[in-house]
Amino acid sequence: MSLFKLCVANLVTLFWVVVPAVMGANIIPQPSYVQEKQGTFDLAHNNNILYAGKHPEVNQIIDNFMEQVLGDYGLRLQANKSKKAGILLQDKKSLNEEAYELSVVANKVVIKASAPAGFFYALRTVNQLILADKNHTLLPCILVKDAPRFSYRGFLIDAGRYYLPLKDVKKAIDLAANYKLNRFHWHLTDDQGWRLEIKKYPRLTEKGSVRSNSAIGTWDQYYPRHYDGKEHSGYYTQDEIRDIVRYAADRQITIVPEIEMPGHALAALSVYPEYACSFYSSLDLMAGAGISDQVYCPKPQTFRFIKDILTEIASLFPGEYIHIGGDECPKTSWKQCEDCQALIRKENLKDEFELHAYFIQQVEKIAEGLGRKLIGWDEVLEGGLPLKATVMSWRGEAGGIKAAQLGNNVIMTPNTYCYLDYYQENPEFAPLAIGGFISLEQVYDYEPIPEALTAEEAKHIIGIQGNIWGEYVATIEKFEYMAFPRLLAIAEVAWSQPGNKNRELFISHLKKEFSFFQKRNVNTCREYFRPRIQGGWDSEKGMYAVTLETICPDADIRYTLDGSEPTVESDIYEGPVYLTENTCVKAVVTDKDNQILEAPTVKNFLVNKATGCTYTLSTDAWSLDWYPVKPTLFTDGVQGFTPSNYEWAAIASGVEIVIDLKKNTTVSGVRFGTMVAPINSTLPAKSMICYLSKDGKEFRQIGESTFSYPVYKGEKEIYHNYVKTEKKDGRYLKLVINGQTELPEDYPYPNALPSIALDEIEVF
Structure with a gap:
């Protein structure tokens, strides 16, 4: 992207010329302009705050700030009407609403802004500067001029899957506000539950908020699915909604409510089935991840039902947006519905995709009549009919690019960078997640404005959002683990100009934030303080190399190779460690005082002739999940594990695998891992035939085995098979792996093509 294009595209709210921030300013998100000076301001002795401007809301902001620093640091500040106060807040009309200026000199702190938001963000910056001081009393003398890059800086909580108590929602809002996020996308309905009171339709919460049980494990871990047998319920009354709206507004956060339609609507249709395509006397809520075929039928009474609901929603949430989902809407029931087919003919629509767009158009008219703008996921564009809606681009960036080119506003939230419910550390040991993998660095490195857009089109990218979906997030502790610290990376991408971003600086600033999280009892992911262990073949040395790294600054890594627990006396990692046999690597991170920061990271590597x-x-x-299949997956030295599919791939029965052993090699046996997973239509291998060749053309059979397995017990399970071969020399090893030709009738998809799950191939 050219510098000119970047500058034009980024003039969302910024008006200052961007001057790179000084490297030492310990602030997240990184401000637009920072100038550090000599000296400090002592808050313990200059603790009076004065605001005499025209915005009465600022007094509440000051009160909240004083309460926070008292609770976090024991630092007592007080509001004062004397102009001799050490901390002065002053109106400056020329600044935009979210901008601020902060000047700290030895005897005075002056904050200037034009609106409550600017004052709020300035005090968030002050709070971070207090945190950076080890005694929490001194502010560095500094000049900050700051404004956000994007006007929409969001995070999502999914209450549809699991109800989150009000106090926990408030805690999440507090944490997000600390990093200048300003939109809380509240996913309130789904196939698993309805979470807000609608006066006109009481059954939505009386019954639609209650499910009899919840699924256990990953989507493919058990078959049949296992359930916990525990009722899950909960919803927010309208009084509670008003309370949380006020609470968020006091922290400059606007709530964007999401009411899913036409799909993901089973919670509503389970209690008001007359708005589905076919009348069912009973529809049960879904207990786990998935998508129901039951969707809203686009008939007049359905739109009256939706209008009634959105009317109450608009009365509760004063923000400009209502999110209506619009994603993952199966068309099965519409194809079979006489009313839907008649509507397609009447409106001269091409197909069910245009019917989907027609549905969104009707809801958009309802929202406009209520004085609201619509947001929808990128599927709202699929029908090709014109919409004014703002588009959330989640399936990569393609939907956002298309929307911006059409002139629609866009919020970027691609699942490849912004889905914070994906794994962030080794799935083998991490708490259960829906899948995927997005590291802290991947989030931070995301650039929301695609290069495919012109400067004019790029103006339609109004922001970015981090999503913490709730299929596997049942508690505030799990939410915090998934969100932090990655949500801070979202905040900096959303706020800071690209020229001011610096990943190394950001990561160093994070260290102080963990002390803040500890004060707030936040259950963060601690991968920051753990080593990452990777293995791979070093072709130059002809050996298997293990590399260790940590993003924690001013730290060492100590490790062992014999399975023992590492201590402060263990070897310090200084470069790649080379392995010649199967090895269990254990490692810890130690700080500058040689203290171990977290429990060891453990990784087993298989090193053999293959x-x-x-x-x-x-x-x-092919992949058993959404992980790409690595070209070295079967010989990379890493075994697969469950319940994740991270180190697995599926192969067809009868596949031939030819391994180039690099030179003539004595072969006496082959071992490999295989797995049974009915929901993936995978069965363990039935047999293997081994062939060996010196030239890769003429192969001679050297071994064959058939395998038997215990009766399937309902859970995905790994088996390790060994084929003893004749002891022969050769360079090219061909393995023919055979499986079942048909799936058992009791499998979920008995007519599907069976596959074999395979992980690591070992050669002896």
């Missing part, structure tokens, strides 16, 4: 070798497949392997 490790690091290339191979070819007669038919392509």
Whole structure:
């Protein structure tokens, strides 16, 4: 992207010329302009705050700030009407609403802003400067001029899957506000529950908020699915909604309520089934992740029902947006519904996709009549009919690019960068997540304005959002683990100009934030303080290399290779560690005082004659999840594990795998891992035939085995099979792996093509 294009595209709210921030300013998100000076301001002796401007709301902001610093640091500040106060807040009309200026000199702190938001953000910056001082009393002398890059800086809480108590929602709002996020996207309804009171339709919460149980494990871990047998319920009364709206507004956060339609609507249709395509006397809520085929039927009475609901929603949430979802809407029931087919003919629509767009158009008219703007996920564009809606681009960036080119405003939230319910550390040991993998650095490095857009089109990118979906997030502790610290990276991407971003600086600033999280009893992900262990073949040295790294600044890594627990006396990592045999690597991070910061990270590596070798497949392997299949997956030295599919791939029965052992090698046996997972239509391998060749053309059979397995017990399970071969020499090892040709009738998809799950191939 050209510098000119970046500058034009980023003039969302910024009006200052961007001057790179000084490297030492310990502030997240990084301000637009920072100038550090000599000296400090002592809050313990200059603790009076004065605001005499025209915005009475600022007094509440000051009260909240004083309460926070008292609770966090024991620092007592007081509001004062004397102009001799050490901290002065002054109106400056020329600044935009979210901008501020902060000047700290030895005897005075002056904050200037034009609106409550600017004063609020300035005090958030002051709070971070207090945190950075080890005694929490001194502010560095500094000049900050700051304004956000994007006007929409959001985070999502999914209460539809699991109700989150009001106090926990408030805690999440407090944490987000500390990093200048300003939109709380509240996902309140889904196939698993309805979470807000609608006076006109009481059954939505009387019954629609209650499900009899919840699914256990990943979507493919058990078959049949396992359930906890525990009722899950909860909803927010309208009085509670008003309370949380006020609470958020006091922290400059506007709530964007999401009421899902036409799909993800089973919670409503389970209690008002007359608004589905076919009348069912009973529809049960979903207990786990998934998508129901039951969706709203686009008939007049349905739109009256929706209008009634949105009318109450608009009375509760004063923000400009109502989010109506619009994503993942199966068309099955519409294709079978006489009313839907008649409507398609009447409105001269092409198909069910245009019917979907027609549905969104009707809801958009309702929202406009209520004085609200519509937001929808990028599927709202699929029908091709014109909409004014703001689009949330979640399936990558393609939807956002298309929307911006059409002239729609866009909020970027691609699942490849902004889905904070994905794993952030090694899935083998991390708390259960829905899948995927997005590291802290990946989030931070995201650039929300795609290069495919012109400068004019880029103006339609109004912000970015981090999403913490709730399929596997049942508590505030799990929410915090998934969100922090990655949500801070979202905040900096949303606020800071690209020229001011610095990943190394951001990561160093994070260290102080963990002390803040500790004060607030926030259950953060601690991967920051743990080593990352990776293994791979070093082709230059012809050996298997293990690398250790940590993003924690001013830290060492100590490790062991014999399975023992690392201590402060263990070897310090200084470069790649080379392995010649199966090895259990354990490592810890130690700080500058040689204190161990977290429990050890553990990783087992398999090193054998196949490790690091290339191979070819007669038919392509495919992913069992959304992880890409690595070209070295079967010989990378890492075994698969469950319940994650991270180190697994599926192959067809009868596939031939030819491994190039690099040189003539003595082969006496082969071992591999296989797995049973009915929901993935995978069965363990039935047999393997081994062939060996010196030239890759003429192969001779050297071994064959068939395998038997215990009776399937309902859970995904791994088996390790060994084939003893004749002891022969050769360079090219061909393995023919056979599986079942048909799936059992009691499998969920008995007519599907069976596959074999495979992880690591070992050669002896």
